[in-house]
Amino acid sequence: MALPRTGPVRSEPARIAILEATAALFAEVGYDHLTIEGIAARAGVGKQTIYRWWGSKGPLVAECLLEGRLLPGRLALPDTGDVRADMAAWLTTVFRVMEAEQRLVLSLIAAAAEHPEVGAGLRDSLTGSASISGRLDAAIGTTANLQPGALTGELAEALIGAVVLRALSREPAGPADAERLLDAVLGAPTG
Structure with a gap:
């Protein structure tokens, strides 16, 4: 999903090259060593092209993430038919990614x-x-x-808010934190 833009029209082939270069370099060197200079060289564009469309590497990396180019499949919500188990597995994965890629997560928030x-x-x-x-x-x-009329959008926001707060506090997740968070937001499991 490309974010809406104003200003000069972008060349779609250049945009794709920049996103692919960003994702490849992110996989090779990680967020901390990712540079606009390196991305421009890999994509075959000038740095000014990148800065015209993205003000810094944070929004560029966010767009890569939104388009599924970073951490492919790692942040996908599983669908086994058991929503609670799927959410617990997803939250556990998100917590692990946050610990491994702390600078990336904080950059996305910024x-x-x-x-x-x-x-x-x-x-x-x-x-x-x-x-x-x-x-x-x-x-x-x-x-x-999750009864009829449940405010599922707000419940989703509560889960994401708790994840963002944990990222901001840099508090590592414990083994049962995903389940406790789900209990708080969705209620304790029944039966």
Whole structure:
């Protein structure tokens, strides 16, 4: 999902080359050593092209993440038919990624705070119908707080808010933290 842009029209082949270069370099050197200079060289574009479309590496990395180019498949919400187990597995994975890629997560939060379109894109990606709130909608009636009329969008936001707060505090997740968070937001499992 490309974020909306204003200003000069972008060349789609250049945009794709930049995103692919960013993802490849991220995989090779990690977020801390990722540079606009390196991305420009790998993509075969000038640094000014990147800076014209993305003000810094944070929004560029956010767009890569939103388009599924970073951490491919690692942040996907599983769908085994058991929404609670799927959410617990997803949260556990998210916590692990946050610990391994702490600078990336903090950069995404900073990019979202600085660029409203990045924040909107991340929010839609995480709480949209194809993600958490959509899965909660499908599970209505299966969990204490998922009764007809449940505010699944708000429940999804509560889960994401707790994840963001943990990232900001840099507090490592314990082995049962995902389950405790789900109990707090969705209610304790029944039966």
